[in-house]
Amino acid sequence: MxxxxxxxxxxxxxxxxxxxxxxxxxxxxxxxxxxxxxxxxxxxxxxxxxxxxxxxxxxxxxxxxxxxxxxxxxxxxxxxxxxxxxxxxxxxIGQDPRQPLRATELNALNGETHTATRGGLVVVGSHVSATTRQLDALRERHAPVELEIDIDQVRDGRREDHLSELARTTRAALSHGNVVIRTARTLVTGSDARDSLAIARTVSAAVVELVRRVVESVTPRFVVAKGGITSSDVAAHGLGIERAFVRGPMLPGIVSLWEPMGGPVKGVPYVVFAGNVGGPEALADVVETLSR
Incomplete structure (x- = not known):
């Protein structure tokens, strides 16, 4: 709600x-x-x-x-x-604000992943209107491959086949460019608060499982997670990040970039991007900087 x-x-x-x-x-x-x-x-x-x-x-x-x-x-x-x-x-902790990371700094950070794949992975779980506008701007500027997790399929017996097909398609598409994995832009709610929470948890689990399957065999150039809960779940459960350095912001004062210290995406830039943060072009700006 x-x-x-x-x-x-x-x-x-x-x-x-x-x-x-x-x-x-x-x-x-x-x-x-x-x-x-x-x-x-x-x-x-x-x-x-x-x-x-x-x-x-x-x-x-x-x-x-x-x-x-x-x-x-x-x-x-x-x-x-x-x-x-x-x-x-x-x-x-008394730390001064850091200027946004430059493309040259990012290239030094993820140099080893450049040869693994061409594209980065953008995971969008937030439903707020600001995220939808940012996703529209990303489409217009970069035209990434875009895949939607079908809520009906992950709630019934088709879940396994659906996630397997999405994982296969995502891995293949990453060899050519950036890929967006997203939930439906319309928030699906249940009959009451408890039912709505159950739906949200089911969808979140599907997002995490899909990301985990992708990075088991393919290393994205970068990963951006859009949405507060999405960022947390993808980091901890989808990417298996237990420890990371926060290297700095991607935009002035906001949107943190982490460098994972272990797991399947060790060294791959991971961007924590809250749903209601940034202007309409913010997501496209971040992806553009990471893609250089």
Missing amino acids: RDRSSWRRCWVEEKTGGQTSASNVLTIDLAALRTDRESVVATLMQAASAQPIVVDIVDESDMRQLVLALHEARDAGRRFLHRVGPPFVRAL
């Missing part, structure tokens, strides 16, 4: 099914973050056990202000669980 709430407090209430009310969500606004660290620390200190805190952040300096306040609260004995994007981790 699509999120109905954009106001952060109401969004938390929606996502928790009402277990956490909007009125019980603490907020740190931009003005306080930029001008009154003492009040920010006070807000962090007053949070009860497992009470959500949402923070208004625009740029890198705002992130650093939050981190400084968090360190003060932690020094006073408080502990926090973070649900965040990659820039937060960078700020938390």
Whole structure:
């Protein structure tokens, strides 16, 4: 089901099914973050056990202000669980932003994979409208081979034949250029939340299995996973990545490139690309840089 709430407090209430009310969500606004660290620390200190805190952040300096306040609260004995994007981790450890990776740096990284295949693998699981627009731009600019995982087939007795055929076609197509493996662009839901979750898990398992079958015998030049959950599942279960170096962003401040340290795609650039991140041309820009 699509999120109905954009106001952060109401969004938390929606996502928790009402277990956490909007009125019980603490907020740190931009003005306080930029001008009154003492009040920010006070807000962090007053949070009860497992009470959500949402923070208004625009740029890198705002992130650093939050981190400084968090360190003060932690020094006073408080502990926090973070649900965040990659820039937060960078700020938390005091690392300066890195400029986007250049094609020459990527060539040095994946030089050994250039001779294995010509094309890279783009896995699209996100259903948000931003991803669909980015996929349209990728099609227009690069015209990759595009294969869809049929939800009906992976939910019934045709799953094995369907995934085997997709894997065979993908491996063959990678010898000629980039390949997109994607789910249907229309989100398929069930009769209720539990049924919808079961469908999502079935589709995710099919995506992971297909990627695993492809890389068993073919090494893509690169792999891009579009979608937050898709990125996590493909990395851990499809590609068997247990350890990797984060080499830097593909776009200013966003979209991380990993270098796997082992497994079937050791040394192959792996790009973690959240579904709602970037403008319409972002995915095409990333694929173009990786393909040079």
